[in-house]
Amino acid sequence: MTAQKYAISEYPDTVEIYAQLKNLLGQPLHPIQRARMQEYLTYFDTRCNRSKSLNDEAQKIIPGGVQHNLAFNYPFPIAIEKADGAYLWDVDGNRYIDFLQAGGPTMLGSNYKPVRDKVIELLQTCGPVTGLFHEYELKLAQLINRFMPSVEMFRMLGSGTEGVMAAIRGARAFTRKKKIIKVGGAYHGWSDSMVYGLHVPGTGRMEAKGIPSGATANTQEFFPNSVGALRAKLILNRLLGGTAAVILEPVGPESGTRPVPFDFNRKVRELCDEFGSLLIFDEVVTGFRLGMGGAQGYFGIKPDLTVFGKCITGGYPMAGGVGGRAEVIQSFAAGIGGSGERAYIGGTLSANPLSCAAGYFALLEMERTNAPVLAGKAGDRLTRGLQAIIEKHNLPFVAFNQGSIIHLETSGVMLLDLHNPLKLARELKPRRHMMEEMGAAYMASGLITLAGSRMYTSMADTDEVIDEALNKFEGVLASVEGQ
Numbered sequence: 044m045t046a047q048k049y050a051i052s053e054y055p056d057t058v059e060i061y062a063q064l065k066n067l068l069g070q071p072l073h074p075i076q077r078a079r080m081q082e083y084l085t086y087f088d089t090r091c092n093r094s095k096s097l098n099d100e101a102q103k104i105i106p107g108g109v110q111h112n113l114a115f116n117y118p119f120p121i122a123i124e125k126a127d128g129a130y131l132w133d134v135d136g137n138r139y140i141d142f143l144q145a146g147g148p149t150m151l152g153s154n155y156k157p158v159r160d161k162v163i164e165l166l167q168t169c170g171p172v173t174g175l176f177h178e179y180e181l182k183l184a185q186l187i188n189r190f191m192p193s194v195e196m197f198r199m200l201g202s203g204t205e206g207v208m209a210a211i212r213g214a215r216a217f218t219r220k221k222k223i224i225k226v227g228g229a230y231h232g233w234s235d236s237m238v239y240g241l242h243v244p245g246t247g248r249m250e251a252k253g254i255p256s257g258a259t260a261n262t263q264e265f266f267p268n269s270v271g272a273l274r275a276k277l278i279l280n281r282l283l284g285g286t287a288a289v290i291l292e293p294v295g296p297e298s299g300t301r302p303v304p305f306d307f308n309r310k311v312r313e314l315c316d317e318f319g320s321l322l323i324f325d326e327v328v329t330g331f332r333l334g335m336g337g338a339q340g341y342f343g344i345k346p347d348l349t350v351f352g353k354c355i356t357g358g359y360p361m362a363g364g365v366g367g368r369a370e371v372i373q374s375f376a377a378g379i380g381g382s383g384e385r386a387y388i389g390g391t392l393s394a395n396p397l398s399c400a401a402g403y404f405a406l407l408e409m410e411r412t413n414a415p416v417l418a419g420k421a422g423d424r425l426t427r428g429l430q431a432i433i434e435k436h437n438l439p440f441v442a443f444n445q446g447s448i449i450h451l452e453t454s455g456v457m458l459l460d461l462h463n464p465l466k467l468a469r470e471l472k473p474r475r476h477m478m479e480e481m482g483a484a485y486m487a488s489g490l491i492t493l494a495g496s497r498m499y500t501s502m503a504d505t506d507e508v509i510d511e512a513l514n515k516f517e518g519v520l521a522s523v524e525g526q
């Protein structure tokens with residue numbers, strides 16, 4: 044038997060999942076019983092005093108009192124002091140099981156010692172940055188190429204957002220076409236042209252405050268999984284300057300919150316070939332989390348360009364980049380002296396030795412330990428356990444996973460869309476608030492999730508950790524109304 048290489052042990056039955064999600068959205072909300080919710084909120088008042096006072100101070104100088112978009116702010120952000128393996132500790136000494144994983148990069152577990160030691164070694168010799176070439180740039184690029192052969196060349200940048208910006212620029216420069224098509228609801232970072240159809244499919248410029256309409260004039264979205272709608276856009280775009288690229292997250296938007304049928308990526312690949320557009324895989328989340336070969340290896344699809352982030356530096360700063368066909372990536376040539384021929388990108392700290400070394404050693408460790416598969420097994424155990432709890436308490440909630448990416452939909456807010464604008468207008472706020480409450484209740488029970496509906500597992504999540512987590516989840520899920 045060959046060893047399992049990818050994190051997904053069994054591809055989710057998307058027809059069944061959408062049926063369950065539809066049922067959830069058709070039901071009234073099942074929030075936590077009011078008295079229990081009050082108890083959960085009391086936790087924050089009585090056990091998180093130092094977090095609270097730090098946050099009160101931060102409110103005066105930091106917008107919203109916290110810098111990271113994924114930090115919980117209901118009822119207020121918790122300040123973290125220590126991270127190790129599967130756990131985080133806050134400044135008041137409370138311990139949490141960490142299923143946020145900083146949004147996905149720490150798949151070896153938090154603050155993983157073997158990588159930390161290598162980073163410290165590098166810092167002691169060359170420091171974090173010189174602005175010149177360092178051997179680890181080369182080593183990291185070669186390693187990525189070994190794992191993902193479609194990445195013939197690689198250009199490192201500061202974040203996933205920057206990687207997406209570069210991929211789009213490169214695609215336009217190479218194809219000499221204009222339009223970029225994305226999937227409605229998908230998040231590809233916060234650059235001007237990508238804040239379009241964000242989170243909720245069909246909403247176009249709803250979140251584009253501060254972005255001139257010209258910046259999104261050549262961005263288009265299509266409803267998730269609608270290959271027919273994508274084809275129609277590609278046809279129309281022939282008259283409108285052509286489609287430079289289709290960009291997508293290979294498991295579906297928002298880390299697969301709306302999962303794709305297994306053959307979706309292949310169909311999009313075929314359409315891109317038919318219309319002479321590049322296919323950009325945004326593997327910011329899936330890159331190395333689904334397996335060292337990424338989602339492209341798992342699905343067996345070769346994108347023209349791949350965007351990287353998160354795992355590429357193993358949780359260390361400046362995680363981003365773009366790779367792919369040499370003839371496209373070549374246009375990002377760096378160094379002093381320009382000819383006007385290149386697609387301009389840059390960054391003072393891009394590809395600094397610290398990030399490159401951290402990425403290089405983290406990826407090697409992930410390969411050595413088979414971390415994507417171990418994290419995937421933890422994701423399977425967590426998901427199966429959640430499904431059993433949901434069934435036991437006869438709840439309409441939905442749990443599913445793509446390996447170490449786990450979705451627990453209780454309010455269904457992430458599944459609303461503009462197909463039904465009235466429902467969206469009426470239900471967005473209460474469903475979002477319920478998700479916030481669920482997140483706060485999990486947190487008060489010692490579980491950190493992503494916004495109360497998504498989780499990432501890591502190699503550090505042993506069976507014991509997952510079973511401890513399931514106990515805590517059961518406490519919360521058993522306290523919702525209407526069972």
Ligand SMILES: Cc1ncc(COP(=O)(O)O)c(C=O)c1O
Nearest residue numbers: 202203204230231232325327352
């Ligand atoms: C799929 C996807 N693309 C791009 C980004 C942006 O990456 P970054 O936050 O590094 O700018 C994210 C961030 O969460 C993401 O999930």
